[in-house]
Amino acid sequence: MSLLFRESQRREATLDALLATRGLSTRAGAASVVGPKKALKHSVVWGATRLRADLVSLMPVDVYRKVGRVGVEVPKPGVLVAPSSVAEGHPMGIGEWMYSSQTALDRTGNSVGIIRETDALGKPARIDLVDPDEVSFRCKGGRIVEYRVSGELVDAKYIWHERQFTVAGIPFGLSPIAAAALSLTAGLSAQEWAVAWFENGANPSAHLKNEAKVLAAGEAERIKARYGESVAAGTPFVSGKDWTYTPMAAKAAESQFIEQMHYTDTDLCRFMGVPADLVDVVSNAGGSITYANITQRNLQFLVTNLGGSIKRREDALSTLLPAPRYVKLNRDAVLAMDAKTRAELVKIRIDSRTMTPDEARALEDEEPLSEEQYAQFDRLWPTRSNAPVTNTPTGGGQ
Template sequence: MSLFSPRRTRSAGGGMSVPPPGAARLFGSTAVTNETALRHSAVWACLRLRADLISTLPVDAYRKVDGVQVEVPKPPILVNPGGERVGIQEWMYSTQFDLDRAGNCFGVITERNALNLPARIDLVQLGDVRLSDVDGEIKYLIGGDTYRPEDVWHERQYTVPGLVVGLSPVAYAAWSIGSYLSAQDFALGWFGNAAIPAAELVNSQKTLSQREAMIAKTSYEAAVRAGGLFVHGNDWELKPMQAVDSQTRFLETMQFGIPDIARFFGCPADLIDSAAGGSSVTYANITQRNLQLLIMNLGPAISRRENALSNLLSRPRFVKLNANALLRMDPQTRAATIKTQLDSRVLTPSEARALDDRAPLTPDQLAEFDRVYGSPRTIPTGATS
C-alpha cells in the first residue's frame, strides 16, 4: 500500500497530491523534477546556502553530568559517516541538500558497531527510493532491493500527519519553478532565433508564388551567410522581428519569480542577491543579520538534525551542532563582547585568550603587564567591584 492510498507504491520525493520525482510535472514544454529544478538559479542558491551553512557547523557529542553539559569523544560515525572517503561535512551537505529540496534523505546502513548502532551509512539517490506501506508495515525499495526500516537511514522534513515521508518543496513550488524555466526556454529560443524568424522580407508590389518566395529566401540567406549584399529593387522591404509586448512581460517572470522561490525554500531573498524590488532592510552589523537568519530560517532545521543524529549515539549522549560558528562577529564587536564578559566575570582571561587560540598568560607576560600598566587594583575580601 502506498503512502497515500491503500494499494500503491509511490516515490518518497513527492507530496500528498503531486507526482513523485520520477513522474515529472509538465509546464508548457518544461518538465519540473528534482533535477531540472536546479536549473533555476534561485533554487540552486537557496539549497546551496542552507546546505553550506548547516554542513559546516561543528558536530559535537555531549552528555549531562550533574546537570552540566559535558563534551565526550565523537564516535567514528560522526567523523566519517560514509566511510573513509565521505567525511561528516560532505555527508551533512548531501543530506541537507536532499532534505531541503525533497523533504527526505535516505541511506543504507551498511555497518554497525558493538552496540548495534549504525557505524556507516551509504547515502542513496532520491530517485532510486520507493516506499510501500501495507497494513502499517513499511518497506523501502532501493535500486531493486527491499530493505526493512531498521536497515535504512531516513530523515524527514516538512512532515504532516498520516504521511511517513516529508513533503517536497520542489513538488509544491513546481508552478513557480515551471514558469521560470518556461521563460528561460523562451528567451533561449528567441535570442537564438529558433522560436521565431529573425526577419521578415516583404514584397510590397506583388503576391509571390511559393516558388518565388523560396528563391527570394534562398538568395537572402546566402547573402547574409557570406556577409555579402542582398540586391533588390523598391519592391522589397526588410523588417527585423521584434518581441511583442506580451512576450516581453513574460520574460519579466524570471525576475519576479525569484522571491517566491526563496519563500518555498526558507531562504531570505536578499541573501541570494534577489531582494524584492523597492524593499530594503538594514542591519546594524553582520552578527545581527546572521542571528535573524539562524532564528527564523536555520534554527528549526538544525534542531531536527540534532535530534536525528543523536539516534546514532548511545543514551544519554546527544549531538549538538555548534551554531555559534554561524554568528561570526566583526573584530570590534567581538572584542567588545569579550570585554563585557571579562568585566562581568562570566569569562576568565585564560578562557578569553583561548577563544583566539592563545595560550594562557605566562608569568613573564603577567610581569610585563604590571610594568607597563601597573599592578591591578586590589579588591578587599568580601567587597564587590
C-alpha cells in the first residue's frame, strides 16, 4: 500500500469526522469525498460548460470604430484572428481561443494567458492561454501584485487576465459553483463558510504566506500554533500583510458542496446559468420546447443567461484595440432561424425599406440580382409595380 493511498484514506476519515461534528450528512451513510475533478465530470456541469463555450466560440468577433453616432466595421487585427498558436505553423484561430478561454472562465472564474508578442502600439499581438489551475496570485490591499504560472514568477504586464463572478475585495474570479456556495451561505460568518467550503481533511485548503519579513523564533512558534489550529479546522491559514492565495482544494470543495447539499441536476443548471432543457434535463416546472418557439428560446438564453458574460468579454477584448475602436460579438450568428421565419423577416425588412434585396441576398451568400433576372421577373409578373400608391380624394356628395 502506497503512502499516497494511506494519506488519502486518512484524509477521508478525518473529513467524515469533521462533517459529522458540523451536522453535515453523507449519502446512504457512505463517504462523500470525491476526486478533485468530480464536479467537472458531472455530466450536467460538463454539458452546461460545453454549451456556453460552444455558443461563444460561434460568434464572429467584429471590430468597429465610432464615426459620429454610427459604428463602422473595420478590419480586425491579427490578435483577433489568430491570437495564439499550438506549434510553429499551426495557429489557434479566434473561435478555438474563445472556446478555451470561456471554458476556463466557467470552470474556475479566471482565464489567464501570457502575452508573448506586442504590436507597434504596445497592444498584445499574441496571447497563449495557460491552465488557470496552475496560476497563483499574491495579493495586497485587494489588488494582485504578483502572478505565478506553474510556480514561476511572471511580470503582471505580460499577463492577460479575464475574470468572472467577481466579489468585492477579491481581485480574482470564482467558479459558478463557488459563487453559488458563497451566496447561498451568506447567512453564515466568513469562517463558517470557509470551513464548509474549503474543508479538505488534515491539510489547510489554502496557504496565505507572509513574504514581507523573516520571522523570529518566538513569532515562528506562535505562527506554528496557528497553523496547527488551521490544520485541525481545515480553514485557510492566514499570516502577514502580503498574502499568496493558491486554491489547492477548489475542485474538491465544489464536489463536496454538490454532494453534501444533495443538489439536483436542475439546481446545477441554475448555478451554471443554462436552462435545464438545453442540456436535456427534465425540469420540475414542466413545460416543453417546440420548434414553433425555438428561436425565442435561443434569444432568451442569449439575453438572460449569456448576455452579461458576452458583454464583459466584449469589454475585455476591446482593451486589445486602440481607442476609439471596440469589439462586438455577433450574437445574430447563433440565432439560427428556420427557413420560413428567416424569409418572413427578410420580407418585412424589404417591405419596410430597412433592407435592400441585394443586402438580403448577401445574407444567403448570393450575388446581387442581374439585369437579366430583373427582366425575367418583369415577364413573370408584368403587372407588379413598386410605385407608391396615392389616395385620390373623392368629391363631396350631391
